[in-house]
Amino acid sequence: MDNIVASFAERRTDFVIKLLLVGIAVFWLMPFVVIFLTAIRSQGDMIRNGIFSWPEELRWDNFVAAWDTGRFNIYFRNSLFLILVKVPLGLLIASLAAYPLAKMKFRGSDTVFILFLVGLAVPIQVTLQPLLIMMSSLGIANTLWALIPPYLAFGLPFQIFVMRGFFRILPNELIEAARMDGASETSIFFRIMLPLSLPPLATLAIIDTLATWNEFLIALVLISANSSRTVPIGLMQFQGQYQSQFTLLMAGVLISIIPVLLIFLFLQRYFVAGLAGSVKG
Amino acid sequence: MATVTLDQVRKSFGAHAVLHGIDLDVADGEFIVLVGPSGCGKSTLLRMIAGLETISDGEVVIGDEIVNDLPPKERNIAMVFQNYALYPHMRVAQNMGFSLRLARRPREEIDREVGRAARILDLEALLDRYPKELSGGQRQRVAMGRAIVRDPDVFLFDEPLSNLDAKLRVQMRAEIKALHQRLRTTTVYVTHDQIEAMTMADRIVVMRDGRIEQIGRPTELYDRPVNIFVATFIGSPAMNLVEGEIGERDGRKVLNVAHGAGTWDLPAAGGSLATGRKVTLGIRPEALFLAPEGAAATIIVTEPTGAETHVVMDIGGTHVTGVFRERIELEPGAEVRVIASPETYHLFDPATGNRIEIDAAT
Numbered sequence: 001m002d003n004i005v006a007s008f009a010e011r012r013t014d015f016v017i018k019l020l021l022v023g024i025a026v027f028w029l030m031p032f033v034v035i036f037l038t039a040i041r042s043q044g045d046m047i048r049n050g051i052f053s054w055p056e057e058l059r060w061d062n063f064v065a066a067w068d069t070g071r072f073n074i075y076f077r078n079s080l081f082l083i084l085v086k087v088p089l090g091l092l093i094a095s096l097a098a099y100p101l102a103k104m105k106f107r108g109s110d111t112v113f114i115l116f117l118v119g120l121a122v123p124i125q126v127t128l129q130p131l132l133i134m135m136s137s138l139g140i141a142n143t144l145w146a147l148i149p150p151y152l153a154f155g156l157p158f159q160i161f162v163m164r165g166f167f168r169i170l171p172n173e174l175i176e177a178a179r180m181d182g183a184s185e186t187s188i189f190f191r192i193m194l195p196l197s198l199p200p201l202a203t204l205a206i207i208d209t210l211a212t213w214n215e216f217l218i219a220l221v222l223i224s225a226n227s228s229r230t231v232p233i234g235l236m237q238f239q240g241q242y243q244s245q246f247t248l249l250m251a252g253v254l255i256s257i258i259p260v261l262l263i264f265l266f267l268q269r270y271f272v273a274g275l276a277g278s279v280k281g
Numbered sequence: 282m283a284t285v286t287l288d289q290v291r292k293s294f295g296a297h298a299v300l301h302g303i304d305l306d307v308a309d310g311e312f313i314v315l316v317g318p319s320g321c322g323k324s325t326l327l328r329m330i331a332g333l334e335t336i337s338d339g340e341v342v343i344g345d346e347i348v349n350d351l352p353p354k355e356r357n358i359a360m361v362f363q364n365y366a367l368y369p370h371m372r373v374a375q376n377m378g379f380s381l382r383l384a385r386r387p388r389e390e391i392d393r394e395v396g397r398a399a400r401i402l403d404l405e406a407l408l409d410r411y412p413k414e415l416s417g418g419q420r421q422r423v424a425m426g427r428a429i430v431r432d433p434d435v436f437l438f439d440e441p442l443s444n445l446d447a448k449l450r451v452q453m454r455a456e457i458k459a460l461h462q463r464l465r466t467t468t469v470y471v472t473h474d475q476i477e478a479m480t481m482a483d484r485i486v487v488m489r490d491g492r493i494e495q496i497g498r499p500t501e502l503y504d505r506p507v508n509i510f511v512a513t514f515i516g517s518p519a520m521n522l523v524e525g526e527i528g529e530r531d532g533r534k535v536l537n538v539a540h541g542a543g544t545w546d547l548p549a550a551g552g553s554l555a556t557g558r559k560v561t562l563g564i565r566p567e568a569l570f571l572a573p574e575g576a577a578a579t580i581i582v583t584e585p586t587g588a589e590t591h592v593v594m595d596i597g598g599t600h601v602t603g604v605f606r607e608r609i610e611l612e613p614g615a616e617v618r619v620i621a622s623p624e625t626y627h628l629f630d631p632a633t634g635n636r637i638e639i640d641a642a643t
Contacts (some may be wrong), residue, residue: 173366176333181380181427182354195370 025214039063039250046246059247066238066251074227077143079213082230086151087208091201093152094159101160102167103175113164119157128221135222146222147230151212161203165272166200167193192276202270209263213256230255283344283357283467284309285330286557290339292325293492299325300491302339310465312458316478317488317514324439326488327471331360331437343435359424360437364444365420367427374399375406386436400431417487420451425460433641436559438460438470454480470604475515479503485562487511493570509634511563512627518566518591521625525553525562536562536626539597543576548623550639560637563627565590575620594619 034051039062041055049056066072100106103111123184126151135146170193178188194201216232223229238249285307292300300322307313308362314322328334330341332353339349348356359380367376370629373380374395381391399405402422412420412504421441428436441457442450472478478485479499487494487502487510495507499515506512506520513519528537528544534552536545547554554560578594578601585591593602594617603619611617628637 171364171366173362173364174368176331176556177360177362177366177427178368178379179333180331180353180358180360182383183379187383192368196368 011034035250035253038246039254041247043245043247058180062247062251063255066255067247069248070234070237070252071226072231072234072252072255075229075231076259077261078228079231081144083152083209083212086148086155086212087205090152090155090159091204091206094156094204095157095163095194095197095201096189098160098163099167099193102164103170103172113160116157116160119153120161121128122154124154124217128218131218132221142225144223144228147215147219150218150222151215155208155211159208160233162200162204163197166197167273200271203266206267210260213260226252284342285435285467285469286340286342286392287326287330288340288342290326290329290341291337291483292322292329293337298491300329300337301489305486305493305496307467307469310467312461312468312470312483313486313487314478314482314484315469315471315486316473316475317494319473320490321488322491323471323473323488324435327360327437327439327469330435330469332356332359333397354434355435357431358437359431359433360439361421361424361428361441363440365424367420367423369412372408373404373410373412373415373423373426376412376423377404377408377430379427380431394430394432395426398426401429401463402426402456402537413601417445418453422456423443425457429464434467436468436470438468439527440472440541441470442472442474450477457481468534476517476597479515485515487514505547505636506563506638509563509629512629512636516565518602518604520563520565521599522594522629523562523564523571523599524631525560525628525638527535527551527556527558527560529556536560538562538576539599542578542597543618543620545576545620546623548626549621550641553640554628554637559631561629561631561634563629564601564621565625566604568621568625569601569619570605570621571617572620573618575618578617578619580613580615580617582613583609583611 037053037055038046038051040058040060040061041062042057045056097116101116131150132141135141135149138146140146174192174196175188178192181193195220214232215230219230219233220236223233235249235252238245238252285305287303287305289305291301293296303326305313310345313553315326317323325334329336330343332348332351336349343356343358368379369378370536377398378391378395380396386394395408396405402425404419404422404426407415407419407423412423415423424441438457442453445453447558454477457470461481470477470481482499484496485500485502486496489510495502495511497505502511502515506515509522523539525539526537527547528535531543534547534554534556536541536547536551538545576596576598580592582593582599584593585608588606590605590607591602592605592609592611593600595601596619601619626639628639629635630637
């Protein structure tokens, strides 16, 4: 009897919790639903019926229109280029900086580490004008190359922080065993330490890809030429001073989510492991 | 194959000296065990031979080359670590062949060498596994395999069996010994476990506080420990230490044991010891036997192990352990009399802890 009562109470609790979770999920998905509904209707339909209603007519060609009028082929290429260059390069530099900070004893290593961390506290906004001047005098303002140094610099502190923490928990004996096996310091890093760091690297790659793909402020200030614009800057075109093409904007937003989604799906098994910080010995 | 010679090797970390001038000659093909309590410097010494620690002073010679300034990879040595230190992202075969791959040996040669090592260690079925898919004993064998593949001049083992359970430890002990007998590679093996030392070593080096206390064959250390430290470190259960004083009875020198609990005969040569001299008497638990003329003892605990019985008793206020072949079924508190043959005594100077050589004593 007790058991039945208990199991009934348990089932009820279970049900309530699930209901609550579904509620939260719906709430969470609402913006996405609105984006989706707006992206597949006409502007007039949206104004007449409001953003929560079902479209009168499905307008899939919004995506094509957004792609063409927004010149997404250029922006996509630019943003992909930034990700493909910046993310691996940043992670490589961060790992190369974090490894000695974690595993080698040298005078001032803690100071160096703290100096890196100070970078976390620098607000991007105060660096914008100096950056613009710097890139202009380097002659690369208005090109994609102007974005890479600041993106790297703002990404490194956190990446070094994470990678140093991870390298510290890798056993020293692995390094010593490799040294006994005849590995040079470079081989130890590239053939032992880096392959073992896939989980945190994947996590950082996802975070960094997302941040780079979505970065708006620096790109807005440093880039004005149409040929060098990135996706977030491109999306801005749908919003004019007197008129905003919400339907195309939302279609563009959906298109711009796709690469990030793909990368997340591809790396997510490492992502979870990286967050848990697990190392199988 | 090579000899290893340590000449006045010292190590300090800052102002803190951990090794105070170690001299040691390891013969070609010899199995040497460094043993001592934790913190005695044995692992540091091994790591200095390996090249993983710098040498503060003195010389380390492998073969006939001074290797002080050579990096590990130029010393042609292989090391097995306590936690195995297998590369988690490589399969067993890759782990074992890593050193050869680094040396850019041809693929066929690597496969051949890995195959040879795998056959020796019975690892052939596991070559495609990852370390995490192996048991502790298998991982240990892979770690040894990685060492053998390179055909090194010297094997170094740093407490390789500490992470294994008791049964596996006994089995691996025998495997390592068999491996050494087969390959005859000079081996330096570090452990804190004196049984490992006794069972495996050609010679044992007992260390304490950065100094060598005694070097000798296992039976030598057991039979003639140079001081109380070695005497109590080697042997299990540990040697008993009882206060004693040289006395005289009927014109012969005798030993008054534990404040008058008994009077035992001295060996024939004991006559040279001065009457009234205080000594510390060391007796192995297995040298004790029950006899009516022995010292009075009160049973505290009896521990039957099956083959033998361990008895802890009180002799004149000192706890003494005896190991008896016979079954002893006595209640705690029972009175017995125990004695040991004079030739099994170890006499030590209570002040210095050093062995008193009875034949030479004055």
